[in-house]
Amino acid sequence: MNEMSPLHKRTVRTPDASPVNLSRRGFLGASLGALVLGVSLTPGGRALAQGAAPAIVPGTRVNAYIQIQPDSTVLFRSAFIEGGQGIFTAMAQIVGEELDVDPTQFVVACAPPGPDYTLIGGLRFTGGSMSVRMSYETMRKLGAAARRMLLEAAATQWKVPIAALTTQPGRVIHAASKRSIAYGDLAKAAAALPVPSNVPLRSRKDFRWIGKPVARIDIRDKSTGKATYAIDLKVDAMLYGAVQHGARLGMEPDALSNEDQVKAMPGVHSVHRLPGAVAVLASSWWRARRAVETLEITWTEAAPGSTVRVMPADYSSEAHLDDLKAHTGDGLAFETHGAVGPALAGAARIVEASYDAPHLAHAQLEPPSAIARFNADGTLEVWAPNQAPEMFQADAAKVAGIAPEKVILHSPILGGFFGRHFLYQSANPYPQAIQLAKAAGRPVKLVWTREEEFLRDALRPMGVARFRAGLDASGMPVALSAVAIGEGATGRWFGRTVDKVDSSAVEGIAGKVYAIANRRVGQIHVDDPAIIGFWRSVGHSMNDFFYETFFDEMADAGKQDPYELRRRLLADSPRHRKLIEAVADLSGGWKRGPFTADDGTRRARGVAMASPFGSEVATIVEVSLKDGEVVVHHVWVAIDPGSIVNPAIIEAQVNSAVALGLSSALLEEVIYENGVPRARNYDGYPILPPDRMPKVHVRIVESGAPMGGIGEPGLPGVPPAVVNAASVLTGKRIRSLPLSRTSLADAAG
Amino acid sequence: MxxxxxxxxxxxxxxxxxxxxxxxxxxxxxxxxxxxxxxxxxxxxxxxxxxxxxxxxxxxxxxxxxxxxxxxxAVTQDPVGQKVVDAWVAQQVAQCGYCQSGQVMAATALLKQTPKPSDEDIAAAMINLCRCGTYNAIAAAVRHAAQA
CATH class of the missing domain: 3.10.20.30 (Beta-grasp domain)
Known part of the structure; x- marks a missing residue:
């Protein structure tokens, strides 16, 4: 995913900066004296500037982000969407630090589409654990520029030099005359000033909020049912929609044998055929759902030349896994060091193993929904959960057959995402909502049932990896050859070059930090017939499991302790060595076991390292076995993201990533049979329940390295550490996830 | 009706x-x-x-x-519900927040019936799913509310 930007930059439109006249007075009148410069955002999201507009530099125009209200609270438009990762609070901390406004005084919402917000190399998405690290400096400068404008406005009003002024949170102070004025009272005057550049930033030692465990700004609303998600929204005169999809992707609806009966059901407005689905519109969602599920639909094969990806009727997860395993060879090289062939040939001992991991569903708790409304002025308004507003806006425009600037996209907070809400063909409900609103001539709110969501989610790809290592006579690894077999999500959605490896397919096997002199990582691309997508930590979610469990196999074959072997291979990498020692220390000192715990259970520990999304992570897990299942008691995580903004949010995100990583290791797999997923709800696709949540212990290490990500990095180390620990107890290596596939017996009986 | x-x-x-x-x-x-x-x-x-x-x-x-x-x-109109919400804020439980209405209601029901629950009582009552994995914070918040 780190290579996403160059891949899809080619396909992105350049921002249209064509000049439009705009009355500053009229705009300010409309904005109730909020701090805004003489520019505004049109409903369509394009920024309009006065006169001949210079090219917009993302993240520089104060007005696009900050509106100080008359009561001095700050309405902040975030380039990134909140979905539980705490980004709205992080934005309030970072901007508030420089603006001198307490984060509690911020109201944050996701910004509309527009060139002001494309902070990730000219693009915008919430993903890749990039939000804070890609915007940190820019957001500080923005806050500092806004504060400077408020100071200038006060200096003019009081006729004093600006150097005589200071600020306290939310106020400008003139100490000499003991005067002070609230930001809200200066907002209008500040609006007339140009945005200053190169305003000095606050010194790190003076930070009040950055780096501190600031309380999240959205917690009370989320604890009282007041937080509003896409599924909670309502617009006037809307109809509710529910759909039934063809179970196998690519099938099209043909005859509806009981259409008249369904049309006569209570509250039913109309029945609609859509590409790959049938919809019912009704006066309430429950009526729509009941009606659409009553429909008797004959499904036919897709027409030749269908643009929809067609799932083969004989597709099964089992057969696809066999197919991946059947591919031989070393694949296209992605990463090479030294000469792995000769080193393997000269090795004292060869270790080989093959691993696999299944398709996974996102299973976020909020089912996808969308509202579409065509307005009298020719615009289309869409409310839809999304991680990439500009991409959704462009696609919605295509669906509606109108220009992108005619699409007003609203991005409500997300009831969980984990990669679910990118633009995936056939996996988003908003195209259906747009088509239905057009057909009905009324606004439509479409909600997918949990069952339709499990049918059409974009899955974490299935993967296989094969390893061959050479050990020297003392048991030290001297060569490692790995090949990842499957397809990466980045290549699927942002373009794959035939002779180039998609990094999302190999990340976590490539980019490892151990000093093994000769190594090669290759990839064999195999098309995945399923709709695949980004799933929290992307390729790392399975590749670090493959690599780090094979690492323990190498250690065992060479009669080395797996923790000590890692330390030895990190001898020249102080950052990583310090981190693995930190996690060992956090866990009370490394001990692999087996050992007997106070409660009499026989336990063991496993360790793993990962380098995902610019951060470094070391993980230790303690497990026992009970009734053939793994019980995870403790997870210790040391994470080095370089530098941090909010340690409390980091701890929460590590807890969350541990839960999802553990869930994938223990329980999760999407199983296809005859081209159709077997599970359609949580009863068939169990996710981690509360009674399987371990204690999680987190240590944050700030090495001062460039800032890394937080949302995803806690995940990849968990599955390998769990499996490494379990393998100590079973005495047998486990090479396939999830563990629920296998009844695990303790070797000690 | x-x-x-x-x-x-x-x-x-x-x-x-x-x-x-x-x-x-x-x-x-x-x-x-x-x-x-x-x-x-x-x-x-x-x-x-x-x-x-x-x-x-x-x-x-x-x-x-x-x-x-x-x-x-209406949860904050109930004295037990108010304690639960305050504990949820104090423990900073929510992440995406989508499951938390149900979690708060489950905790309120538990504490109305069992004001001083054991860890086993909490485990038996707090069985709602959370995809963000806030389970440890939820258990801590229930204990916090019981002591408030």
Whole structure:
């Protein structure tokens, strides 16, 4: 995913900066004296500037982000969407630090589409654990520029030099005359000033909020049912929609044998055929759902030349896994060091193993929904959960057959995402909502049932990896050859070059930090017939499991302790060595076991390292076995993201990533049979329940390295550490996830 | 049909087998109670019916006629509910927040019946799913509320 930007930059439109006249007075009148410069955002999201507009530099125009209200609270438009990762609070901390406004005084919402917000190399998405690290400096400068404008406005009003002024949170102070004025009272005057550049930033030692465990700004609303998600929204005169999809992707609806009966059901407005689905519109969602599920639909094969990806009727997860395993060879090289062939040939001992991991569903708790409304002025308004507003806006425009600037996209907070809400063909409900609103001539709110969501989610790809290592006579690894077999999500959605490896397919096997002199990582691309997508930590979610469990196999074959072997291979990498020692220390000192715990259970520990999304992570897990299942008691995580903004949010995100990583290791797999997923709800696709949540212990290490990500990095180390620990107890290596596939017996009986 | 929700009587002309969840959300505009699975698997739709934690997605409207229904919208009007919400804030439980209405209602039901729950009581009562994995914070918040 780190290579996403160059891949899809080619396909992105350049921002249209064509000049439009705009009355500053009229705009300010409309904005109730909020701090805004003489520019505004049109409903369509394009920024309009006065006169001949210079090219917009993302993240520089104060007005696009900050509106100080008359009561001095700050309405902040975030380039990134909140979905539980705490980004709205992080934005309030970072901007508030420089603006001198307490984060509690911020109201944050996701910004509309527009060139002001494309902070990730000219693009915008919430993903890749990039939000804070890609915007940190820019957001500080923005806050500092806004504060400077408020100071200038006060200096003019009081006729004093600006150097005589200071600020306290939310106020400008003139100490000499003991005067002070609230930001809200200066907002209008500040609006007339140009945005200053190169305003000095606050010194790190003076930070009040950055780096501190600031309380999240959205917690009370989320604890009282007041937080509003896409599924909670309502617009006037809307109809509710529910759909039934063809179970196998690519099938099209043909005859509806009981259409008249369904049309006569209570509250039913109309029945609609859509590409790959049938919809019912009704006066309430429950009526729509009941009606659409009553429909008797004959499904036919897709027409030749269908643009929809067609799932083969004989597709099964089992057969696809066999197919991946059947591919031989070393694949296209992605990463090479030294000469792995000769080193393997000269090795004292060869270790080989093959691993696999299944398709996974996102299973976020909020089912996808969308509202579409065509307005009298020719615009289309869409409310839809999304991680990439500009991409959704462009696609919605295509669906509606109108220009992108005619699409007003609203991005409500997300009831969980984990990669679910990118633009995936056939996996988003908003195209259906747009088509239905057009057909009905009324606004439509479409909600997918949990069952339709499990049918059409974009899955974490299935993967296989094969390893061959050479050990020297003392048991030290001297060569490692790995090949990842499957397809990466980045290549699927942002373009794959035939002779180039998609990094999302190999990340976590490539980019490892151990000093093994000769190594090669290759990839064999195999098309995945399923709709695949980004799933929290992307390729790392399975590749670090493959690599780090094979690492323990190498250690065992060479009669080395797996923790000590890692330390030895990190001898020249102080950052990583310090981190693995930190996690060992956090866990009370490394001990692999087996050992007997106070409660009499026989336990063991496993360790793993990962380098995902610019951060470094070391993980230790303690497990026992009970009734053939793994019980995870403790997870210790040391994470080095370089530098941090909010340690409390980091701890929460590590807890969350541990839960999802553990869930994938223990329980999760999407199983296809005859081209159709077997599970359609949580009863068939169990996710981690509360009674399987371990204690999680987190240590944050700030090495001062460039800032890394937080949302995803806690995940990849968990599955390998769990499996490494379990393998100590079973005495047998486990090479396939999830563990629920296998009844695990303790070797000690 | 006459239904009492948060102490207020509502006269509703709806098919009596409509799940309570959808009456709350679509008919009454009370969207704090969430749809997650529709099968009583996840608990995002938990409300209190005569003080009992109840999954409203599988509870027909007719089953609650004559009962007292309490939803997240009224939770802070209840002294125990207020303590639970304060504990949820103090422990910074929520991440995406989508399941938390149901979690808060489940905790409120527990503490109304068992003011000083053991860890086993908490584990037995707090069984709603959370995809963000806030389970440890939830358990801590329930203990916090019990001590408040």
């Amino acid at each position: 006459d239904i009492t929700i948060n102490g207020q009587l509502h006269q509703l002309d709806i098919e009596p087998d409509t799940p309570l969840l959808w009456v709350l959300r679509d008919e009454l505009g009370m969207t704090g109670t969430k749809y997650g699975c529709g099968l009583a698997q996840c608990g995002a739709c938990t409300v209190l019916v005569d003080g009992q934690a109840t999954r409203s997605c599988v509870t027909p409207l007719e089953a609650v006629a004559g009962s007292q229904v309490m939803t997240i919208e």
